[in-house]
Amino acid sequence: RGFFYLLIVGVLAALAIPNFVKARTTSCKGACIANLKQIDGAIQQWALENKKKDTDPVDIEGAKNFLKGGVLPTCPSGAGSYAAGKTVADPPTCTFQYRDGTGHSLPTKK
Numbered sequence: 248r249g250f251f252y253l254l255i256v257g258v259l260a261a262l263a264i265p266n267f268v269k270a271r272t273t274s275c276k277g278a279c280i281a282n283l284k285q286i287d288g289a290i291q292q293w294a295l296e297n298k299k300k301d302t303d304p305v306d307i308e309g310a311k312n313f314l315k316g317g318v319l320p321t322c323p324s325g326a327g328s329y330a331a332g333k334t335v336a337d338p339p340t341c342t343f344q345y346r347d348g349t350g351h352s353l354p355t356k357k
Contacts, residue, residue, distance in 0.1 A: 272345075275323045279341055279351035282320040286329055286339040287353065289313035294335040301336035327351060 293310040294303070310331065311317050319329050327343025327350070341351040 276351055278323040279327065279343065280353060282322065282329065283339050283341060283351070283353045285314065286310075286319065286331070290331060290335060290339065299335050301334060303335050304333060305331040305335055305337075307331040322351065324351070 289312075290305055290307075290310045292313040293299070293306070297306075297309065307319075307330075311319060314320070322328060322341050322343050324343045327341040329339055329341055331337075331339050338353045344350040
């Protein structure tokens with residue numbers, strides 16, 4: 248009888264654990280993209296305040312003033328870091344990469 252209960256628990260765990268991992272990955276990616284949007288918004292606000300064009304380079308230290316606390320957020324994966332694009336028009340990036348080569352990035356604008 249105990250073996251039967253252990254077998255049921257094992258099967259349920261085998262079904263549930265992959266779903267938990269996928270949910271965590273999806274949540275982490277969503278939070279990272281939200282951070283990238285905040286950074287992009289700060290860069291755009293900095294550019295507007297300083298009369299910069301899309302082709303001008305980004306001063307990330309100046310753009311940090313438009314983020315809460317004046318600091319860049321951290322990637323929720325714990326393994327990635329954020330960087331501004333080379334120009335105002337370029338989106339910020341996260342260095343985090345999954346094993347399949349994909350990572351966290353802003354959706355492309357159409």
